[in-house]
Amino acid sequence: MKGYEAVIGLEIHVELKTASKIFCSSSAHFGAEPNxxxxxxxxxxxxxxxxxxxxxxxxxxxxALALNxxxxxxxxxxxxxxxxxxxxxxxxxxxxxxxxxxxGYLEIDTGNGRKRIGITRVHMxxxxxKLVHQGTVTTTPYSLVDYNRTGVPLLEIxxxxxxxxxxxxxxxxxxxxxxxxxxxxxxxKMEEGSLRVDANVSVRPAGSQGFxxxxxxxxxxxxxxxxxxxxxxxxRQISVLEEGGRIVQETRTWDEGKxxxxxxxxxxxxxxxxxxxxxxxxxxxxxxxxxxxxxxxLPELPDARRERYMKEYGLPAYDAGVLTTTREIGDYxxxxxxxxxxxxxxxxxxxxELARLLNATNTEITASPVKPEQLATLLKxxxxxxxxxxxxKTVFEEMxxxxxxxxxxxxxxxxxxxxxxxxxxxxxxxVIAANPKVVADFKQGKDKALGFLxxxxxxxxxxxxxxxxxxxxxxxxxxxxDN
Amino acid sequence: xxxxxxxxxxxxxxxxxxxxxxxxxxxxxYSRIDxxxxxxxxxxxxxxxxxxxxxxxxxxxxxxxxxxxxxAGIPLAVKDNICLRGVETTCASKILKGFIPPYxxxxxxxxxxxxxxxxxxxxxxxxxxxSSTENSGFYPTANPWDxxxxxxxxxxxxxxxxxxxxxxxxxxxxxxxxxxxPASFCGVVGLKPTYGLVSRYGLVAFAxxxxxxxxxTRDVRDCxxxxxxxxxxxxxxxxxxxQEVPDYTEFLVPDVxxxxxxxxxxYVGEGIAPEVxxxxxxVVELLEGMGAEVEETSLxxxxxxxxxxxxxxxxxxxxxxARYDGVRYGLRVPAxxxxxxxxxxxxxxxxxxxxxxxxxxxxxxxxxxxxxxYLKALKVRTLIRRDFDEAxxxxxxxxxxxxxxxxxxxxxxxxxxxxxxxxDIFTLAVNLAGxxxxxxxxxxxxxxxxxVQFIGPPFAEGQLxxxxxxxxxxxxxxxxxxxx
Ligand SMILES: [Zn+2]
Numbered sequence: 018m019k020g021y022e023a024v025i026g027l028e029i030h031v032e033l034k035t036a037s038k039i040f041c042s043s044s045a046h047f048g049a050e051p052n053x054x055x056x057x058x059x060x061x062x063x064x065x066x067x068x069x070x071x072x073x074x075x076x077x078x079x080x081a082l083a084l085n086x087x088x089x090x091x092x093x094x095x096x097x098x099x100x101x102x103x104x105x106x107x108x109x110x111x112x113x114x115x116x117x118x119x120x121g122y123l124e125i126d127t128g129n130g131r132k133r134i135g136i137t138r139v140h141m142x143x144x145x146x147k148l149v150h151q152g153t154v155t156t157t158p159y160s161l162v163d164y165n166r167t168g169v170p171l172l173e174i175x176x177x178x179x180x181x182x183x184x185x186x187x188x189x190x191x192x193x194x195x196x197x198x199x200x201x202x203x204x205x206k207m208e209e210g211s212l213r214v215d216a217n218v219s220v221r222p223a224g225s226q227g228f229x230x231x232x233x234x235x236x237x238x239x240x241x242x243x244x245x246x247x248x249x250x251x252x253r254q255i256s257v258l259e260e261g262g263r264i265v266q267e268t269r270t271w272d273e274g275k276x277x278x279x280x281x282x283x284x285x286x287x288x289x290x291x292x293x294x295x296x297x298x299x300x301x302x303x304x305x306x307x308x309x310x311x312x313x314x315l316p317e318l319p320d321a322r323r324e325r326y327m328k329e330y331g332l333p334a335y336d337a338g339v340l341t342t343t344r345e346i347g348d349y350x351x352x353x354x355x356x357x358x359x360x361x362x363x364x365x366x367x368x369x370e371l372a373r374l375l376n377a378t379n380t381e382i383t384a385s386p387v388k389p390e391q392l393a394t395l396l397k398x399x400x401x402x403x404x405x406x407x408x409x410k411t412v413f414e415e416m417x418x419x420x421x422x423x424x425x426x427x428x429x430x431x432x433x434x435x436x437x438x439x440x441x442x443x444x445x446x447x448v449i450a451a452n453p454k455v456v457a458d459f460k461q462g463k464d465k466a467l468g469f470l471x472x473x474x475x476x477x478x479x480x481x482x483x484x485x486x487x488x489x490x491x492x493x494x495x496x497x498x499d500n
Numbered sequence: 501x502x503x504x505x506x507x508x509x510x511x512x513x514x515x516x517x518x519x520x521x522x523x524x525x526x527x528x529x530y531s532r533i534d535x536x537x538x539x540x541x542x543x544x545x546x547x548x549x550x551x552x553x554x555x556x557x558x559x560x561x562x563x564x565x566x567x568x569x570x571x572a573g574i575p576l577a578v579k580d581n582i583c584l585r586g587v588e589t590t591c592a593s594k595i596l597k598g599f600i601p602p603y604x605x606x607x608x609x610x611x612x613x614x615x616x617x618x619x620x621x622x623x624x625x626x627x628x629x630x631s632s633t634e635n636s637g638f639y640p641t642a643n644p645w646d647x648x649x650x651x652x653x654x655x656x657x658x659x660x661x662x663x664x665x666x667x668x669x670x671x672x673x674x675x676x677x678x679x680x681x682p683a684s685f686c687g688v689v690g691l692k693p694t695y696g697l698v699s700r701y702g703l704v705a706f707a708x709x710x711x712x713x714x715x716x717t718r719d720v721r722d723c724x725x726x727x728x729x730x731x732x733x734x735x736x737x738x739x740x741x742x743q744e745v746p747d748y749t750e751f752l753v754p755d756v757x758x759x760x761x762x763x764x765x766x767y768v769g770e771g772i773a774p775e776v777x778x779x780x781x782x783v784v785e786l787l788e789g790m791g792a793e794v795e796e797t798s799l800x801x802x803x804x805x806x807x808x809x810x811x812x813x814x815x816x817x818x819x820x821x822a823r824y825d826g827v828r829y830g831l832r833v834p835a836x837x838x839x840x841x842x843x844x845x846x847x848x849x850x851x852x853x854x855x856x857x858x859x860x861x862x863x864x865x866x867x868x869x870x871x872x873x874y875l876k877a878l879k880v881r882t883l884i885r886r887d888f889d890e891a892x893x894x895x896x897x898x899x900x901x902x903x904x905x906x907x908x909x910x911x912x913x914x915x916x917x918x919x920x921x922x923x924d925i926f927t928l929a930v931n932l933a934g935x936x937x938x939x940x941x942x943x944x945x946x947x948x949x950x951x952v953q954f955i956g957p958p959f960a961e962g963q964l965x966x967x968x969x970x971x972x973x974x975x976x977x978x979x980x981x982x983x984x
Contacts, residue, residue, distance in 0.1 A: 057603050061823050063596065063704040064583045064605060066737050096819050098865070102838055107822035160838075162827070291865035293874060296708035296816055298738050 022223045023251045025186045026178035031203045032211035033076045038168035040067030051163040059168035061105035073170040076202040077117045081139045086121030094295040103146035113292040116140035125188040135177030144169040183247035195319045199344045220254045230264040246271040330360035345382045356393035374417045386420040395423040436483045445490045448473045503528040504665035508574045508722045522555035522573030529575040532665045542661035546620035554617045572615040577667035580621040583702040592636040593626045595849025596830045605702020607730040622657030628706040631923045635853045644982040649907040652682030658716045659686040670716040677927025679714045680939035684902035684951025689723045690716045694958045695934035696741035699734030705820040707813035710931040720969040724748035751962035754973040757791030762895035764799040773905040775945030783942045786974045799887040804880045805929040811864045811877035818861030881932045888933045898955040902939040906948035940968040941977040
């Protein structure tokens with residue numbers, strides 16, 4: 018990237034989790050049988066009319082406020098005209114020149130501290146359906162259409178071209194997901210398509226203020242893919258320019274398998290959407306009272322919660338950041354801390370063992386088999402010496418796999434820590450007898466040797482021995498053997 | 501007693517007095533249909549069996565002492581762009597052949613509550629685009645007063661059915677004159693309600709910001725009764741007005757004393773046939789004779805109605821009609837890929853006029869042309885609306901001919917779309933302004949009926965009924981019927 022700077026802007030679509038669709042009463046829930054959640058209105062049958070779901074506007078305002086936007090007093094819907102079989106009316110009801118909200122921002126963490134990324138606009142629109150091909154789109158003999166998603170409410174959130182690297186773009190997208198998720202208006206699951214990211218990117222000589230010709234990248238299905246696609250595209254654009262070529266304004270698609278972006282269509286082939294005001298819906302007049310009412314019910318947002326975790330719990334910034342990535346992680350952490358008030362220990366467990374097992378089993382934290390109360394109990398068992406910290410990890414894994422309480426696991430598997438000196442004495446003597454050379458080393462001042470001996474005792478007791486006690490007993494026994 | 505030519509309000513009385521049964525009435529209408537339909541071709545389909553069942557239910561209700569609503573048992577024809585559940589609805593277009601809506605339009609629901617008897621679906625210009633019903637994708641309808649002539653359009657089938665005694669009442673839709681102009685040509689009463697008074701839910705959209713469903717009837721009282729039944733707020737139509745609806749029959753008093761009526765000079769200038777002018781003059785005399793004050797006025801921007809209308813309506817239509825693509829219902833002309841399937845289906849499914857308007861509208865909305873065409877047309881529309889606002893500060897009503905000529909010959913204007921468009925020159929502005937207007941028979945030009953149009957301020961349908969009723973009583977034309 019030497020001598021060049023990237024300019025990146027993102028368009029993010031978020032599916033709102035309202036009970037019903039944006040313009041009809043069909044269910045908006047994901048995962049039903051194909052074409053189960055449809056009605057004449059979302060199918061666009063001749064003669065039907067849209068009726069705006071007020072909850073969608075409310076959710077939109079919630080998002081707009083969380084993103085520090087100005088909510089419009091007067092807004093309207095427009096038709097975006099294009100033909101596609103998953104779009105039953107062959108136009109999408111969207112918003113064009115008078116969006117719901119504008120002029121917002123969010124803050125991301127970069128290597129050089131906090132950075133503010135502008136948000137140009139937030140608007141409401143209806144989602145399209147889904148085509149199901151036999152094989153690939155080019156070879157399929159026919160395609161089936163599932164209209165369940167048709168009319169599910171979407172928010173489109175457009176950023177300013179304020180990002181300068183793939184990492185910043187990723188941080189922005191993740192932060193946006195986090196904020197939206199906190200407001201409770203969307204699940205923001207990229208894999209289910211409830212959060213979709215398109216990226217606009219151009220490059221320019223470092224330090225220059227102008228903009229280069231941009232390309233739009235579609236089909237990125239994860240935050241990691243977003244960063245990879247941008248990195249690839251930035252390199253591609255730079256090498257085109259370096260070789261004396263010119264960037265063509267076009268839409269490109271990310272090929273995850275090959276790790277490249279491919280041209281989809283040029284600017285000339287781009288649709289003319291022929292936007293015009295939707296005559297079936299009167300303009301929206303949004304009262305300030307309503308906006309303020311919604312503002313009052315806004316939950317604590319990630320940045321505020323992060324601050325609080327640092328202040329109230331004394332957590333390092335890193336921990337506070339990770340624990341506030343989603344509302345659910347933070348809620349889990351707080352439930353646990355309420356029962357076991359050592360925040361840093363809880364944080365270590367949540368970010369460590371729990372996160373590891375959740376990831377490995379692809380489980381949501383809300384569905385964690387180990388509930389916060391159970392984790393808190395486990396941590397208390399360590400503190401009161403019932404089990405060792407090491408054994409606790411084994412116990413935790415068993416709890417995760419079976420959903421059992423820690424006491425039950427400890428008892429069933431006989432994992433109670435051996436704190437009885439008499440019981441350990443024999444094992445200690447045996448280890449000393451079996452390792453005369455190590456004992457000799459220790460006597461000559463090699464402290465490390467003691468660690469080995471402790472390890473051997475732990476091994477003999479399958480980790481159940483209290484390590485401090487083993488330490489003391491070993492030292493005593495070795496000292497005694499000198500006499 | 502010729503039941504088919506009695507108005508609904510009289511038939512209702514006869515039914516309640518048990519002098520006639522609903523089955524007899526339906527039978528009379530179907531006999532009339534059998535006798536004249538092959539010449540008039542008002543219908544695209546008739547629903548004899550269903551209608552007789554509905555009539556039997558009305559008779560049973562009556563026999564059991566049930567209190568009947570005003571339109572119970574009255575045979576009513578439905579324009580084929582209004583959805584009647586389970587009955588093919590084509591908008592007279594080949595592209596919708598076979599489409600059976602799984603729901604009722606709100607107006608149909610309301611008429612079902614009244615226990616109206618639905619006679620069938622009437623012919624129209626394809627997707628309501630036209631002024632003669634010659635643009636039907638299936639066949640033209642003839643004017644019952646002169647079978648060589650058009651019934652007007654686009655609600656030509658509904659107007660012809662009422663005029664020919666093939667229905668007692670009919671529903672039409674009016675986007676630029678499609679109820680009033682055929683009412684004028686067929687010698688019946690037709691009302692375009694204020695935009696938002698009648699729900700559009702279930703009306704297949706042509707131009708959403710202009711379309712309104714309205715009554716086509718034998719006389720003004722029937723018109724008020726039918727409007728009573730269909731008007732009122734509908735939560736399924738976001739453009740429907742939330743206000744209370746009065747009983748319109750209460751306005752039916754033959755008294756226009758002190759009414760201030762304006763005649764826009766833009767509407768009585770060139771292009772108006774002498775026999776139409778003569779009818780208008782006669783109507784003015786009658787109104788003045790009854791004590792109304794008639795004065796010339798001006799609506800300076802109405803002369804831009806035609807260009808504004810032919811940008812706004814086609815623009816909306818180009819989008820509204822995009823859904824007819826062969827994917828989900830109606831016609832599909834198969835092809836090896838979806839884009840070719842779209843093209844073939846739409847090429848074969850739509851008629852010439854519909855294609856013309858889709859192209860006009862697509863062009864008007866295209867990048868680079870939007871401001872010059874569509875946006876400008878919206879501004880003109882605002883000016884036209886203001887003209888009416890201004891006029892209604894000085895006048896209770898505005899009077900004009902409904903159409904510049906009586907019914908013209910079939911085929912006469914087919915080759916000249918502009919000449920055809922001009923037949924709506926007096927009606928278009930009303931839709932652009934969103935105000936109500938009624939066409940009521942004003943006289944005859946030879947053997948052909950000629951209507952006049954009263955235009956009122958928004959939601960002043962009551963005033964329109966009052967003036968139209970007074971004129972109807974004075975002119976004594978309601979008893980006239982075509983010699984078919
Ligand atoms: Zn639906």
